[in-house]
Amino acid sequence: MYTPKHFEVSDHDSLFQLMQNYPLGTLITVEEDGINANHIPFEIVTPNTEAPFGMLRGHVARANPVWKNLNVLHEALVVFQGPQAYITPAWYEEKQLSGKVVPTYNFAVVHAYGRLQIKDDAQWLRQHLGHLTDQQERQQTIPWKVDDAPNDYVQKLMSAIVGIEIPLTRLSGKWKTSQNRSQQDRINIAAGLRSGQDATAHGMAELVTQQSS
Template sequence: MYIPSMFEETRLDVMHQLMREHSLGTFVTLGPDGLNANQLPFEIDSGDPPFGTLRAHVARANPVWRDASGSVESLTVFQGARAYISPSFYATKKEHGKVVPTYNYMVVHAYGPLRVIDDPQWVRAQLERLTGAHEAGQSEAWKLSDAPADFIEKLLPSLVGIEIPITRLLGKWKVSQNQPRLNRIGVEDGLRTRGGSEALAMAEAVANRGNQIA
């Protein structure tokens, strides 16, 4: 990934937070038939050095666990908030008009070898942790034990666990750091006026990173 120094994010806790908040990753592998991409909900174990470990599961019918297992490097992309940035947000548009549209975004790329864990009990534990994390905000949180036991027992053999020790972790926060202060303020105001969860999250990111620059 191309990362100009002004957009580089190296703080491990910040990258892990984005991965947790946007845990549906795009899992990219290179198999016998070429590049393959799968969308998988991941959990991140930040306690494992140097960059943490990703854990997930796939359907046994999905060939990815056979095609890409072993020492072959995989890439998982975690996409955070993103927003179209209109030139009309910039104060300098009125001064000289030398402005163009762009996109702001926050993204993390996690690299590492794929380990296959063909163990129903491992998969059960991973499912319990994953659903526990995602159900935490529900008024009536669903648990694996809410489903009939025989149903779950029949389901588990159809799933295969995967684990990815992260060997490289790259973060890119393109949040208007390359713009002068008045343009950054204009971007923040424009996004807040636009509204919506992604625009508001990006406005917050622009404000936070702008404070660091100031």
């Protein structure tokens, strides 16, 4: 990923926060017949002694060939996409002065790398599903638990999926959040993004504001 220095984010807390807030990752793998991409909600495991750079856990349909066709010589890449928004030149001070401005697009992404491992084990899978569900249900007033469903029903569904685990070896982050604009431009951009009803744009406004502080 091309990342100019002023857009680079290397703080692991910030990277993991984005992954936890936007856990649907694009899993990119090199397989026997070429490059493949799958979109998977991941359980985000923060760094520990077992995985100094953290770990990603997920699952795929047993019918999905991704878990059978892996080229183990290559790392997998998982892309996590955070807030994004179009930035109109109308928010720049220079628009009124010379007109020498053009549009751009702001975004925040994390690239996570590691070798994908297959976990075709019922005990591992049941534990993972519990953790993943808890991760997603934490905002609910009454969180749903895997155990709320009949055990035989859960077991039947589990037989149709396979677990995957990626001990991470490196992370890279890119926050393109108008860091290269003036303080006043960033204030204007944040205000413009908040003026609409798009929740994603509001998320970008928060990132722009953080860069301004």
